[in-house]
Amino acid sequence: GQQVMQIPQYQHVQEGEDFTTYCNSSTTLSNIQWYKQRPGGHPVFLIQLVKSGEVKKQKRLTFQFGEAKKNSSLHITATQTTDVGTYFCADSGYSTLTFGKGTMLLVSP
């Protein structure tokens, strides 16, 4: 599968601040999925983006797929302590589901 790079590796914010993680690929992605893994837990599916330029929202989370389908972002507005965890993007094609290394988010109250 495609190699997807995620930045930053780690971010520490104060509760109420915004947070963004970026996923980049040198080649066109099939689809992009986003997962969240709480400390000590397992990855949990958040969303899949399929179309070029697609934007989807889930409450305080906004997901975006780039026009060229080579990048994606996840933005969290007004973080809460419950947002703590590692956020992964994954290139999802019919025969592959390849994960980036994730962005670890810490939120201080």
Added chain:
Amino acid sequence: DAGVIQSPRHEVTEMGQEVTLRCKPISGHNSLFWYRQTMMRGLELLIYFNNNVPIDDSGMPEDRFSAKMPNASFSTLKIQPSEPRDSAVYFCASSFGGADTEAFFGQGTRLTVV
């Protein structure tokens, strides 16, 4: 549904021993994935089965690793002989359809090889 079930949850074994990890996917799902997670390498796809057939095993590290899916409700990942560098959390995940649908992960098996 109980979700994806993995066993054991924890395994400590000595170097050179055989280790078998087990996975029961969600009933009705026809795709199954094995992943290995470490701090250094993140979540690595080891092998992907679709309808019990291995589709992509390019992530299997070497001949010491083997995976089987004898039927739609059971898969195993075997390491023989195990080495300390195999220590990691191993996740099994399943999905309905291909790899481009939502994957449901099990709780994982934490393997420690001493």
